[in-house]
Amino acid sequence: MxxxxxxxxxxxxxxxxxxxxxxxxxxxxxxxxxxxxxxxxxxxxxxxxxxxSKEEIATEVLRPILEDVTRVIKIAEALPDWEARRAVACSGLVEMAIRHRQLAAVFVGDPAMPLIAPMELRAVTGELRKLLEGPEPDAQSRIAVAVFFAGMGNAVADPLLADIDDDELHGVLLDLSNRIVRPTTDGD
Amino acid sequence: MxxxxxxxxxxxxxxxxxxxxxxxxxxxxxxxxxxxxxxxxxxxxxxxxxxxSKEEIATEVLRPILEDVTRVIKIAEALPDWEARRAVACSGLVEMAIRHRQLAAVFVGDPAMPLIAPMELRAVTGELRKLLEGPEPDAQSRIAVAVFFAGMGNAVADPLLADIDDDELHGVLLDLSNRIVRPTTDGD
Incomplete structure (x- = not known):
C-alpha cells in the first residue's frame, strides 16, 4: 500500500x-x-x-469486488424496509457480477479460490446473504439465495455464454434474480 | 466389470x-x-x-448419475411437445440432484471433477441442456439453463443447507426450476 x-x-x-x-x-x-x-x-x-506473495496479489486483484459488495450493502442498509433492501441487494449484486465478469471467468471454479478469498470478502458475502434472505430466513429463502449466488456467479463466468454481451446478460440475470429471490407464496 | x-x-x-x-x-x-x-x-x-486407477473408481462412483440422466432424457424425448419435454427434464433433474445429494456434496467444487467426469456424463449433460433450452435457444433461455444447472448443483451440495431435509429441498428446487427455466414473456 x-x-x-x-x-x-x-x-x-x-x-x-x-x-x-x-x-x-x-x-x-x-x-x-x-x-x-x-x-x-x-x-x-x-x-x-x-x-x-502470490496470495497478496490475488487478494489485491479481488479488492475492487470487495469494495463493490461493501458499497451495495451500505446502500441497501440505508433503506427503510426489507423489501426495498432486498431489491437493491439483488440489483447491486447483478450489476457487480457483470462489471467483474472477466475476473469471475478467471476465479470462479479455481480450486485456489477458497484459500485466497480474503476474510473480508467472505464476511461481506455473509452480510449480503442476510440482506437477501430477509429478517427471518426460512428454508425457502435460504435455498433461493444459494441458487441465486451460485447461478449468477457461474453464469457470468460461463464460457458457453461468452458470446452474450454484458447488457443482455445483465437484463436477463436481473429478471432471473427477481424470479428466484422472492417469497414463494406470491407465485403459486 | x-x-x-x-x-x-x-x-x-x-x-x-x-x-x-x-x-x-x-x-x-x-x-x-x-x-x-x-x-x-x-x-x-x-x-x-x-x-x-483412482480415475476408474471415481468414474464408477459417478455411474449411477450418468444412468439417471440418461433415463430422464429418454423419458423426456418420448414426449410429443417441447413444453412437456422441458417440464420432465426439469423435474427429473431436480429429483436426481436430491437423490445424489451426498455425492454432489463430495464432487461439486472438487478441482479434479473436470478430469474425472466421464465423457458420457458430459455428453448427456449437453443433451439435457438442449432439452431445457428448447428447439431454438435464445440468450434468455441459455442463461436461464446455466443459472438452473449451477444453482441447483451447488444448492444440493451446499453445507449451509445441510440441515434442510431432502423433501423440503426437493419442493423448493422444483418451484425454483419452474421460475427459472421458462420464457420471460409470460412473467413480465
Whole structure:
C-alpha cells in the first residue's frame, strides 16, 4: 500500500494485470511470482518489492469486488424496509457480477479460490446473504439465495455464454434474480 | 466389470464406499489407491485387482448419475411437445440432484471433477441442456439453463443447507426450476 512504484519503476497495476492473465491461463496454483516476473521481463526481486506473495496479489486483484459488495450493502442498509433492501441487494449484486465478469471467468471454479478469498470478502458475502434472505430466513429463502449466488456467479463466468454481451446478460440475470429471490407464496 | 469380487473377497462396493469417504475428506487429488487399501485393511494389490486407477473408481462412483440422466432424457424425448419435454427434464433433474445429494456434496467444487467426469456424463449433460433450452435457444433461455444447472448443483451440495431435509429441498428446487427455466414473456 505504501509502495506505489518499485525502484525500477514497475507499476503495481502492471503486476496485477499480468497476474490475472496468468491466473486465467494456468490457474492460481499453477502461477508463480517467478512466472509473473518472467512475463514482465523483470527480476523476481522487482515483483517481491511490490508484493510479498502470490496470495497478496490475488487478494489485491479481488479488492475492487470487495469494495463493490461493501458499497451495495451500505446502500441497501440505508433503506427503510426489507423489501426495498432486498431489491437493491439483488440489483447491486447483478450489476457487480457483470462489471467483474472477466475476473469471475478467471476465479470462479479455481480450486485456489477458497484459500485466497480474503476474510473480508467472505464476511461481506455473509452480510449480503442476510440482506437477501430477509429478517427471518426460512428454508425457502435460504435455498433461493444459494441458487441465486451460485447461478449468477457461474453464469457470468460461463464460457458457453461468452458470446452474450454484458447488457443482455445483465437484463436477463436481473429478471432471473427477481424470479428466484422472492417469497414463494406470491407465485403459486 | 468382469471382476465382481477379488481373490480375497474384497467387494467392489466396499472399495467404492471407502473411496467416496476419502474423496469427501481429502478431495480426489488428495486420495490415493494406497490410502483406500490402508483404510480397508487390505493390500494395494487387492484394490488394483478391482480397479486399475483412482480415475476408474471415481468414474464408477459417478455411474449411477450418468444412468439417471440418461433415463430422464429418454423419458423426456418420448414426449410429443417441447413444453412437456422441458417440464420432465426439469423435474427429473431436480429429483436426481436430491437423490445424489451426498455425492454432489463430495464432487461439486472438487478441482479434479473436470478430469474425472466421464465423457458420457458430459455428453448427456449437453443433451439435457438442449432439452431445457428448447428447439431454438435464445440468450434468455441459455442463461436461464446455466443459472438452473449451477444453482441447483451447488444448492444440493451446499453445507449451509445441510440441515434442510431432502423433501423440503426437493419442493423448493422444483418451484425454483419452474421460475427459472421458462420464457420471460409470460412473467413480465
Amino acid at each position: 505504501a509502495k506505489p512504484v518499485s525502484p525500477r519503476g514497475l507499476a503495481r497495476g502492471r503486476v496485477l494485470d499480468c497476474a490475472v492473465a496468468l491466473f486465467a491461463e494456468c490457474g492460481v496454483h499453477g502461477t508463480s511470482l517467478k512466472m509473473i516476473a518472467q512475463r514482465l521481463g523483470v527480476s523476481k526481486a522487482a515483483v517481491y518489492y511490490q508484493f510479498s | 468382469a471382476k465382481p469380487v477379488s481373490p480375497r473377497g474384497l467387494a467392489r462396493g466396499r472399495v467404492l464406499d471407502c473411496a467416496v469417504a476419502l474423496f469427501a475428506e481429502c478431495g480426489v487429488h488428495g486420495t490415493s489407491l494406497k490410502m483406500i487399501a490402508q483404510r480397508l485393511g487390505v493390500s494395494k494389490a487387492a484394490v488394483y485387482y478391482q480397479f486399475s
